[in-house]
Amino acid sequence: MKNYVIGLDYGTDSVRAVLVDTGSGEELATDTFYYPQWRDKKYCNAAINQFRQHPADHIEGLEKTIKGVLAKTSVDGSAVKGICIDTTGSSPIAVTKEGTPLAFEEGLKENPNAMMVLWKDHTAINEANEINELARTWGGEDFTKYEGGIYSSEWFWAKIAHVIREDEAVKNAAYSWMEHCDLLTFMLIANQDLASFKRSRCAAGHKAMWHESWGGLPPKDFLNKLDPYLGELRERLYTETYTSDEVAGNLSAVWAEKLGLSTDCVVAVGTFDAHSGAVGAKIDKHTLVRVMGTSTCDIIVSEQENVGDKTVRGICGQVDGSVIPKMIGLEAGQSAFGDVLAWFKDVLNWPLENLVFNSAIISEEQKAKLRDEIDKDFIKKLSEAAEEIPLSESIPIALDWINGRRTPDANQELKSAITKLSLGSKAPHIFKALINAICFGSKQIVDRFEEEGVKINSVIGIGGVARKSPFIMQTLANVLNMPIKVASSDEAPALGAAVYAAVAAGLYPNVIEASKKLGSDFEAEYHPEPEALETYAGLMEEYKELGAFVENNINRKSTVNEL
Template sequence: MKKYVIGLDYGSDSVRAVLVDTDNGEELASEVHLYSRWKNNNYCNASLNQFRQHPLDHIEGLEITIKSILNQCEVDADLIKGICIDTTGSSPIPVNKDGIPLALTKGFEENPNAMMVLWKDHTAIEEANEINNLAENWGGINFTKYEGGIYSSEWFWAKILHVIREDEAVKKAAHSWMEHCDLITYLLVENKDLKSFKRSRCAAGHKAMWHKDWNGLPPQEFLNQLDPYLGALRNNLFEDTYTSNEVAGTLSAQWSKRLGLSTSTVVAVGTFDAHAGAVGAKIEEHALVRVMGTSTCDIMVASKEYIGSKTVRGICGQVDGSVIPGLVGLEAGQSAFGDLLAWFKNMLSWPINNLVLSSDLLSKDQKTQLKEEIESNFISVLSEQAENIPLSESIPTALDWINGRRTPDANQELKAAMSNLSLGTKAPHIFKALVNAICFGAKKIVERFEDEGVAIHSVIGIGGVARKSPFIMQTLANVLNKPIKIAVSDQTPALGAAIYAAVAAGIYPTVIEASQNMGSDFEAIYYPEKEKVDTYNHLMQSYNELSAFVEDITNNEHAELKISDEVNNHFKADSCHKKDRADILKKAINEHQI
């Protein structure tokens, strides 16, 4: 008898569900739902790097997408054996003692600090710096050692620390915090005991400094030095973590009724979208899976024997079982990939939206038709013209740090930049420079893995960019000087989540076997164009030089601000004489090596 599973994939802009045949991975139905509040930019402020999402966007999307895929197929509910949730991350949200998000409780309905703090929210840069400083200097274990040695403002503890310092009401009301993937899983299962609920190994290991070497999360004596709230919070979080082939629970009576499913349906432990995507793309050792969307996550797996005691510098963590149980999952990524191109598109669209589409010379129907035509052709025309620019022609050099740098060596204070502009520079030249930048950023990740002794034999691309932009993928193959296989599935992370669900439901014994039977096939392979590889190597040198320059001035500016703050604090004292001021300034400059 046929058996089916559901994968639910929460991205930055939308949630998608797929109904999958466990025999062969055939995707029988799929549905995508855009977050309505997010689309309206509610609770967000891009100028402050604040990006928050209301849990109602996620709950509504859950119900709408699953009901839709069930309506599309006449499948007996009893034959749907499992569900698994994957989400973006780190995207924590505060909850009360009953596990209810604060944003769903009285008084917090419109408070951004009570919302889910999306992965791309960078309001916690200073808090991340504090965590890194403490981890290096507190005299005990450096708890960032398995997270690349640098804690990021994109991650769990930094975000919580920022929010509770900014909002006393949220601090008092937040009994615990949950990653997005844990929250949606918790929502669906019958068991509502927060303490015994099975939290994601993937989320905790890569983003919350959880590791078996120190028996779980960092200890209270470390967290208390950041804020006593964090030390107390640790008691309301978790000790153990679980991989996504395990059962978190069964579908609750309430949600089985709302969705039209059986209470015997297994709900697997949650995971992150990129890790599920790697499973959906049949990841294996020495394969780098690039999950390319608004940002990228670059995923690898390796045996414990291969990795040994080695820690890979500057990545987003290495965690036992975070991708495939029994193997170490390695994560890296770029903070902006599609987001960089979207920024350029939005900038170029300003005169269209504010001058052309607001003109009284056009009818309402003409404006609608023109807007649709522009939307459908914008990137494709830019890509075509950029591709036709010969590499011998002068092309600007750009950086991909429009949303900071994730890997190698997380630094969200860094900004994008561009050089080598001239009066001959046109929009396609800049677009080509931006495409080069995201490909050069990808090469820096490959170089870091290889420099650290992790060999890469193949590259797999998944996501909308991988499938829809031959120009970008060919450029990436040329820059990396490696063939790139493209997964055929439009919903590879959701497919990977469905694979985890099939294992949790007992249909397959291992994730590897389920992935080989249910994972996506490949629709294309991009091979390096040998005649262009040397040219891209030369252009990469310009990228490296601009990167070094921007990083240097960013670090100097940060140090100068710190010196200014320290000196000003001393100068405020009435007893600080002129000679003392000179000595203080000299000492500060020497300490910061300015």
């Protein structure tokens, strides 16, 4: 009898399920569900960088996508042996003692602070600054040292501190807090004891300052100095954490019936999407995997003896087992990648939305057709025009900090900037400048890893941007001066989750062996163009100069004025 596993990948906009034959490694079916309340921008306020999601979207998506892949293949649900869930992170949510999200509790159902606080939410900048200041001055261990030495407003403790200071009702109602990947895993399993539930090593180590050397989470006396609530909360969280090749529990009878699966199906410990994507892309030593979508996550693994006690400054953490058990997973990334281009598209769309699509001259049918045509060709036409611009032609210089800077050296207060505009600067010139900027931001990350002694021999790109934009990938190869392979699967993170599920179910002995069989193949490879290297090296220096000016002058003045 054939065996199957399901990987679930929760991204920013949608959840995707993939059904995999564990014998052949074939992706039999995929299914996608877009979050309806998120699409309607509910609970969000971009003006203050508030981005929240209702867990009802995620639960509905789980049921629909799993049923969807089964329906597309007619696979018997009893043959599905394992499930694993990856999500964005850090995306914490407040829960009751029973593990129910506060978003489902009376009186809190429409409260943004009771929703999941999405990774890209930057409302906790002040709290992150407090954590960094305390870590350096409190007289004890610096608990940020395995997280790059700088704690981000995108992460667990900062977000919780912000919410509970802002909202007394949520503070009083919350028994505990869970990362998104933990919440959904807990929801599926039969054992509903929150105290004994196996929390994700990946989430805890990269975002919650968990480390074995100090006994797990930061101690109560440290957290009390931030806020007494956090010290009390620590007692209701966890001490141990687990890698995603381990079993969190068996599928509950309720969910088995809902999904058409068996209670013999195991649910693996949850993880983050980028780390899972690296596994789905067959990550190996000295290979940097770039998960390229709305933002990027950059993942590399190293043997424990190569890293030792050395801490890599300015990244998003180094965690034993966060990618491959018994290897150190190192994470970096950009707060905006595809989002930079999406912002520019929104800017150019303004006259269309407010003039053309509100016009009485054209019919509603014509408007709908025009909207579809523009959506289909917008980025494609800009890319083609930008690619035609000669290297010798003057191009503006832009920064990719449209949503702050994640790495190197997290600073979510930073804002983007653009210079060298002229009367000759048309939309393709600005678009090319933005593509250059996201590639220069990538180069800064690669340079930081190498400066810190982390060897990189090759780069793998996964995600929508990697597969759909040859122009961006060629530019990136030129800027990095490295070849880049592109994974052929659209679902590398979901595939990585399937790999973890297969190991947890006992179908493979370890993650590396399972990844070789179930991971994605490669469909393209981009090589640096020798004639372009000097030009891009010069533009990179201009990017660095602009970045230093903005960070040391404009951003510093803005911060002082806010104070």
